[in-house]
Amino acid sequence: MSDLTNLTVAQIRDGHRAGDFSAVEVAEAFNANVAGAKVLNAFIVETPDHAIAAAKQADADRAAGTLKPLSGVPIGMKDLFATHGVQTTAASHMLEGFVPRYESTVSQKLWDAGCGMLGKLNLDQFAMGSSNETSYFGNVISPWRRKDGGNAALAPGGSSGGSSAAIAARLCPAATGTDTGGSIRQPAAFTGISGIKPTYGRCSRWGIVAFASSLDQAGPMARDVRDCAILLETMAGFDPKDATSLDLPVPNWEAALSSDLKGKKVGIPKEYRLDGIDPDIDAMWDAGIAMLKDAGAEVVEISLPHTKYALPAYYIIAPAEASSNLARYDGVRYGLRDLPQGAGLQDMYAATRAEGFGPEVKRRIMIGTYVLSAGFYDAYYTQAQKVRTLIARDFNTAFESCDVILAPTAPSAAFGLGEKTADPLSMYLNDVFAVPASLAGLPAMSVPAALNREGLPLGLQIIGKAFDEQGVLNAGLAIEERAGFTARAEKWW
Amino acid sequence: MSEYRIKGETGEWEVVIGLEVHAQVTSNAKLFSGAATAFGAEPNTQVSLVDAAMPGMLPVPNRECIRQAVRTGMAIDAVINKWSRFDRKNYFYADLPQGYQISQLYHPLVGEGSLTIEADEKAGIPEAKRVGIERIHVEQDAGKLMHDQHPSMSYVDLNRSGVALMEIVSRPDMRSPAEAGAYVRKLRSILRYVGSCDGNMEEGSMRADVNVSVRRPGDEFGTRTETKNVNSVRFVMAVIESEAKRQIELIESGGTVVQETRLYDPDRNETRSMRSKEDAHDYRYFPDPDLLPLELDDAFLEECRASLPELPDAKRARYIAAGISAYNADVLTAEVEAARWFDALLEAGAKPVAAANWVTSELFGALNRLGKDISESPVSPVQAAELLGLVADGTISGTIAKQVFEKMLETGDGAAAIVEREGLKQTSDTGAIEAEIARVLAANADKVEQYKAGKEALFGFFVGQTMKAMQGKANPQVVNELLRKALGRA
Amino acid sequence: MAIDQDTVRKIASLARIAISDAEAAAMEGELNGILGWVEQLAEVDVTGVEPMTAVIPNKLRLRDDVVDADPLTGGNRRDDILANAPAPQHGFFGVPKVIE
């Protein structure tokens, strides 16, 4: 039997259904890969027993003829999703040892669909970061390496860096991610995999540790577009426990996949042509344009005039929401408590939060606290929310003349660990192409499109109209079929 | 017009009062979670994952809480904002699990409205007065801290955490402790009519933040202080008195009032500063990103309006129009249970004026004696209507009615049955009455003389003597008529 | 609007994060860098523009007033609420004594 860990979600699902292999065999194969890849540090907690239990159930269900949509498929769970009885930390010291007595809506849907859990995946602390270097549990190392003879450890992207690294290294066929300002798309691009952030409200936020409520969206990360469609169908859906959840039926995205783009218009935003951008990125983008034309689409230039302001607006709105969302970590009801000798309540708060939050989290809480504070609220927060309205309007106008937008996912390939940590701003700028769609709540995905001259993967981003995940997936599929991206990280771990 | 003035060392002062009343919304479940709101449960049992602010928890608003706040707004003739939204008020405290309170600062659900406090000469309110209400917003209650269970720890109970409150913010329109007291009583009455708050101040269902400042009559407003969480009408009035006095003494001795939060100590009847425990608060309000704007449609508003009962002012006006005295109308409408009982009595056929007199004196007196609420009255409105009917149609006199009522309270029997059984029917038998009159006049010949000489007040004496001789069973009208005839003749 | 170390300390205190003088000094530079950069937003003409309220057109749904309809959002689960508490005390959360 060929290596089961090379199979996609669809292949595992269909092969298991056909009786080509047992779910337990699949789970064991992935568990073995997970156990053998500790050096990547992709998992905070490994849950081989959970994967095996679900696999046994899947095998029993097949025998009984009661298969579920994802029976036999083991996945990785970003450690931002609360999992019942399994430590949930958001990669923070603050929540080290926190074991929820509840299950997030999205993870529950996946278990109900028959998935098993291989473990809780590492991430940037509280999902704040673009390189996975802010995790309290150590950074994840990308399985990819530059073809320059050096062995520099590279960032798997962030915040869903454990997810991207684990999939790229075949530790799991798919994983959950969350995307607040690019945290699914950028790590997918960095590691040569696919990932989709659906329309804001498609996936319930209930039980996902909050970063920035008006931006946070869960989505799948996997090896190809079909797998993303399959997983998203399970993860999405109305949840009465989330007031921002969309009360819409979940389309049959997998069944409607089509790479025929005849009659479709693809918008190319001129403002995304940044001065001094990596020529490999530009070349990949041009190649992507050619691929979509080849798929039958008409290509039009569009303008998103406020693009430049998206990142600064994001770095007001997201920290503002985060400063409030993270106020609950106070050492009273769960998580870390640091109670210095003789300390009162307020001292306990300050000590606990100083101890429990990492530097990037503190930085964002400080920024958020400042921009909301008396006298500055309008100048920063209100202004940013107005700019956000303009950014959303830009997209609405653009979508009058196109169906999807094509752009690079990130302005660079994966950078080396430590290369950008000294200057927070340079790190923030890596999300320049990802953030606008987040601010507008639009569905967007990254698909691997090329290798750069260093042999590192680059991703193309497709942004769609609100609710049009299908259009995004279809354009993604058209690129996937034409890019023929089959490169994978050579095993060194 | 007698205006409330405080005499200081240097002259007269006027006190300016505004109240922020927190009223617990009557609902089964909390504002943003499905946990129960019932009072007095075991600690932390009525707490959901949402109320405890577990990671990843989200608020979903309870329709009933919104509905009750809208109905309350309608009851004070306020603007209902069809577009409102929830904001977060950020601060750290052990009774605030989220690290913020979900409230409404920028766009409250209910806008400008008002209520009217009635004239009350005795209390120093010479005429009815309209008090403006700036807004009502909906927000979460906090949990509770207990300090005396452990030597070095406080205990946190989150049962109240997330219970819906309406914050009802008045304009600074009140000018005396009496007006403030009347305002709170009237507001409480309206809330209880509407059914949006049980008004139970002992259980904390209603509490007031009392804003007080003083000024020379006619001057600009002075600097105000806010005394938090005052939980009875009496204390509200006491806070105003003591705080106004403190401020006047402070100003007159050369000091200045600082805008600050204070706490009332009922044992010492004084307020004290809370500044020591709160650092410069900067609440960093911003719209709650977990919640979308709250948009209400016409159908929702119409249902709210249609479900409103007759309110105290309308009821009072109706009673007065029916001939009931303003005083009795006030007494009957103050408490919703009494008003409903009285309406049921009218419904059962009782005549308004007699019924009002009887309820406010006989019924309330009896309930008072028995230590019972009107909801526990041993005599039902229908039974009372029967009793009053017997008086109205002359079957029994008012005096006998009192006896019958006592028997009703004792036995639970109907009035007619008691009258029948005890032979209390009053007589209009002119022969019997004339016979008694003759005996009374004969026995009091001297008084008859005086009466004839012009001392007409003695007429009442003859009526009384005759009624006594008839054991109260004579029809007083007939007695009057026959006595007049007899004395005219005699 | 450059911020100084006193402001940094004030923000840290508002956010309840204890910071050392060295941290305050380091943060002063970082925060000024970030704030200086976001201030370019001021150049955007936002005349007549409403701040974003709902990114995807959607109306706030209201819940029915039913107690414990869903155990995930209902009460009566004290053990779960207290399961991760640093200092549970007879059904309460224990905190250092608060003097009011």
Ligand SMILES: [Mg+2]
């Ligand atoms: Mg107040």
Ligand SMILES: [Zn+2]
């Ligand atoms: Zn309030």
